[in-house]
Amino acid sequence: PQVSSNSKPMHLGMFEIGRPLGKGKFGRVYLAKERKTGFVCALKVLHKNELQTGRVETQLRREVEIQSNLRHPNILRLFGHFHDSKRVFLIIEFAGRGELYKMLRKAGSFSEPRAASYVAQMASALAYLHKKHVIHRDIKPENILVGSHGEIKLSDFGWSVHAPTNRRTTLCGTLDYLPPEMLRGDSHGEKVDLWSLGVLMYEFLVGNAPFEDTPIETQKRIVKLNFKIPDFVSAEAKDLITRLLRLDPEKRLPLDQVAQHPWILKHCSKPQTTREKQRNNHQR
Numbered sequence: 001p002q003v004s005s006n007s008k009p010m011h012l013g014m015f016e017i018g019r020p021l022g023k024g025k026f027g028r029v030y031l032a033k034e035r036k037t038g039f040v041c042a043l044k045v046l047h048k049n050e051l052q053t054g055r056v057e058t059q060l061r062r063e064v065e066i067q068s069n070l071r072h073p074n075i076l077r078l079f080g081h082f083h084d085s086k087r088v089f090l091i092i093e094f095a096g097r098g099e100l101y102k103m104l105r106k107a108g109s110f111s112e113p114r115a116a117s118y119v120a121q122m123a124s125a126l127a128y129l130h131k132k133h134v135i136h137r138d139i140k141p142e143n144i145l146v147g148s149h150g151e152i153k154l155s156d157f158g159w160s161v162h163a164p165t166n167r168r169t170t171l172c173g174t175l176d177y178l179p180p181e182m183l184r185g186d187s188h189g190e191k192v193d194l195w196s197l198g199v200l201m202y203e204f205l206v207g208n209a210p211f212e213d214t215p216i217e218t219q220k221r222i223v224k225l226n227f228k229i230p231d232f233v234s235a236e237a238k239d240l241i242t243r244l245l246r247l248d249p250e251k252r253l254p255l256d257q258v259a260q261h262p263w264i265l266k267h268c269s270k271p272q273t274t275r276e277k278q279r280n281n282h283q284r
């Protein structure tokens with residue numbers, strides 16, 4: 001479904017505004033429906049006086065341009081944006097089941113099959129982004145939403161940049177997911193997302209991040225790789241986490257090998273057809 005944007009400039013009157021979905025970063029988000037097509041989306045409203053307008057316009061144009069050619073089932077789409085005198089409006093794909101981190105807090109931690117399914121979907125989304133030389137750089141539960149079929153949707157590309165860069169993000173928010181090379185301010189590439197995927201997997205299974213501590217302590221623990229994986233985590237899961245949480249970015253398990261890791265295959269192998277089963281049995 002395509003929001004009718006390319007033809008003429010969009011404006012608020014084109015949308016019927018529904019219930020508030022909550023407060024995103026910088027602004028409120030509403031359920032919305034495009035009147036002409038009935039297309040349901042999320043509408044994020046940003047107040048210009050809260051943004052340094054000059055840069056945002058260019059940033060937004062660039063984001064929409066980056067994202068307009070990102071098509072992946074696990075990547076939330078930013079369809080377009082428009083503005084009036086006081087506000088900027090973002091038209092975003094609606095994620096029917098909301099925020100993953102709220103599910104994680106409610107559940108405490110996820111079962112291994114559920115965590116493996118999410119890690120596999122993340123690996124698929126990140127492989128797609130890296131192929132397009134986009135690094136996300138802000139992988140954490142707060143930036144993952146859940147679609148209406150339970151599939152995860154990686155979001156908030158407002159902060160992604162083209163690889164490689166050493167532009168430091170404002171370290172607002174949690175340090176838990178920052179890889180050592182970003183803490184040191186070294187130049188960094190796509191492998192930063194591999195580190196964060198390891199932190200994410202740990203948090204799915206354990207319920208808290210591996211280096212969670214006071215900000216100072218967290219930084220010390222990250223650069224010393226000081227973390228423990230509880231015994232209730234299976235050996236295969238432990239193996240994958242330790243292959244992602246490596247200080248040397250080059251030693252982190254590449255995404256295609258993440259997708260083929262025994263822990264992922266054990267929980268995510270799509271059901272084999274009887275034909276495939278017969279073939280495998282004959283080969284054995």
Ligand SMILES: CC(C)n1nc(-c2ccc(NC(=O)/C=C/C(=O)c3ccc(F)c(C(F)(F)F)c3)cc2)c2c(N)ncnc21
Binds near residue numbers: 029051063156158
């Ligand atoms: C509240 C609830 C939980 N919620 N929130 C969403 C939601 C999902 C994604 C976004 N995305 C963005 O904000 C993206 C921003 C930018 O790429 C950007 C780029 C450059 C800029 F300068 C800027 C700028 F902000 F600086 F302008 C931004 C926003 C809200 C959501 C949803 N889609 N479906 C269901 N529920 C949902």
